[in-house]
Amino acid sequence: MRTIDYSPLFRSSVGFDRMQRLLDAAQRREEAQHSYPPYNIEAFDGDTYRVTMAVAGFSEGDLDITVKENTLVVSGRADKTSDEVLYLHRGLAGRSFERHFELADHVKVVDANLVNGLLHVDLKREIPEALKPRTVKISTKSPPKLKPVEKKAA
Numbered sequence: 001m002r003t004i005d006y007s008p009l010f011r012s013s014v015g016f017d018r019m020q021r022l023l024d025a026a027q028r029r030e031e032a033q034h035s036y037p038p039y040n041i042e043a044f045d046g047d048t049y050r051v052t053m054a055v056a057g058f059s060e061g062d063l064d065i066t067v068k069e070n071t072l073v074v075s076g077r078a079d080k081t082s083d084e085v086l087y088l089h090r091g092l093a094g095r096s097f098e099r100h101f102e103l104a105d106h107v108k109v110v111d112a113n114l115v116n117g118l119l120h121v122d123l124k125r126e127i128p129e130a131l132k133p134r135t136v137k138i139s140t141k142s143p144p145k146l147k148p149v150e151k152k153a154a
Contacts, residue, residue, distance in 0.1 A: 022102055036093055037076075041101075047125040051101060056117035057094045063119060065112055072101040072109065074121065106131075 039053040055063065055076055064075045075098040104125065111122040 036095065036097055037099070039099065047127075049107070049123040049125075051121040051123065053099070053119045053121075054117060055114070055119045057092060058114075058117075058119075060114055063114065065109065065121060067103070067109055070103045070105065070107075072103055072121070072123075074099045074101075074119070 037053050037055055039051060042050045042052065044050065051072070051074075053074060058076045058078075062077050062079065064073075064077075066073045066075075076096060078094045078096045103123070106127050107123050107125050109121060110124045111120075113120045113122075
């Protein structure tokens, strides 16, 4: 069992407790999660991403995509195949699955497409205007006179 102590990183920081929970959850999920179905994560520019999953044998009705609290969950329900079929070899994995992807702040699901057995989930980072960097114009005129705060007697 692997355990990593992140406490030295968080001793001198404030507000990063979400990151610690994220790292702990990722480590637990990595140990418990299997490699089915296989997937790719692609970056197209600084703010656009695509998760592509190989979901051969699943239709749109069998798949579910949800986003909750910065976690993208893709799950699939496999239809029960008839017990009357006698397989000489069964190599197609048609089992149910659930995959979790942690999303950064302000990353939204834009689109999802199922084409030729591949599920494409497009993501885009949409930073609100209030959080974007802005430039402040520097003026050459003298600043206005400000009144100092009066001290109150204790």
